[in-house]
Amino acid sequence: MKPLIVSFFAAIASSASAYSDPYNHIWIAPGPDDQRSPCPGLNTLANHGYLPRSGQNFTIPDIMDAALEAFNLNWDTILIAAKFGLLTQNNVESELTMSLGPLSLHNAVEHDASLSRNDFGDGTGDNVHFNETVFATLANANPGVDFYNASSAAAVQFARLADSIATNPRIVNTQKEFVLRSRESGLYLSIFGNPLTGIAPKNFVQIFFREERLPIEEGWTKPTTLITSDTLAPIETIVRAESNWTATTTCGPLVLAPGLTVNQAKLAL
Numbered sequence: 001m002k003p004l005i006v007s008f009f010a011a012i013a014s015s016a017s018a019y020s021d022p023y024n025h026i027w028i029a030p031g032p033d034d035q036r037s038p039c040p041g042l043n044t045l046a047n048h049g050y051l052p053r054s055g056q057n058f059t060i061p062d063i064m065d066a067a068l069e070a071f072n073l074n075w076d077t078i079l080i081a082a083k084f085g086l087l088t089q090n091n092v093e094s095e096l097t098m099s100l101g102p103l104s105l106h107n108a109v110e111h112d113a114s115l116s117r118n119d120f121g122d123g124t125g126d127n128v129h130f131n132e133t134v135f136a137t138l139a140n141a142n143p144g145v146d147f148y149n150a151s152s153a154a155a156v157q158f159a160r161l162a163d164s165i166a167t168n169p170r171i172v173n174t175q176k177e178f179v180l181r182s183r184e185s186g187l188y189l190s191i192f193g194n195p196l197t198g199i200a201p202k203n204f205v206q207i208f209f210r211e212e213r214l215p216i217e218e219g220w221t222k223p224t225t226l227i228t229s230d231t232l233a234p235i236e237t238i239v240r241a242e243s244n245w246t247a248t249t250t251c252g253p254l255v256l257a258p259g260l261t262v263n264q265a266k267l268a269l
Ligand code: HEM
Pocket: 037, 038, 039, 040, 041, 042, 063, 067, 073, 078, 081, 082, 083, 084, 085, 086, 103, 104, 109, 110, 111, 112, 113, 114, 115, 116, 117, 127, 184, 185, 187, 188, 191
């Protein structure tokens, strides 16, 4: 009896892994009551059940655990974004949880000149959902080869910003947005490619943006290198340099209380 049961469960386990889910976190499209955000990273975590599939009521440590388990992504790369995420929430029940819907609050983390979403603009633009027309710039980047890299990511950032400057009179384009956008480029190159080179197969990146799915069936595996601010730094340095960025709008300077100093490394994400 016992060997039979063992082989029965072994057969289930091996057939499951032979199909598509070695990580035991299957992809399920969100239902009508589930919340999603403008962030393909967090949406993917929810679609695979690393975050609640409802997209609701999770904490910063929940995000950190999910990012590590799903992407081998270290907390230091996303902690500031996560803290800003809490500020977008309007919940009195718990000041320590957040949900995906409110993350679309314009100019908190959500910003103009995105890779796959329209600008908020005058409030009529859909800044939440994936848009293939917007994504075409990235989809068609680095022609002639089957991978994206820091140079192509830089060119995409340049082109998306130029489009927003040309079409959105309300564009917000300060150092803050530039830091966020460069981090987002570093993240898709590292998670879906080699975190040490920033070279990422186009197919993996496109499935991530279009379907908010881990491209496991297509051959992607979780990076074996832990992605940290240190591994992102050389990739983002190229992205920043080659995107020829300049601020076109400004925000007021942070004024420090006397005697306080700013930890620049932390401020720069
Ligand atoms: C878990 C790892 C994460 C990954 C892989 C990731 C990845 C990305 C990427 C690639 C984008 C760019 C989307 C685009 O330009 O179309 C993005 C945007 C965004 N992310 Fe994340 N992110 C992560 C964590 C977070 C966290 C912790 C927050 C805040 C709680 C956050 C909030 C956002 C928001 C609000 C946007 C929209 C920005 C925009 O307007 O384009 N993300 N993220």
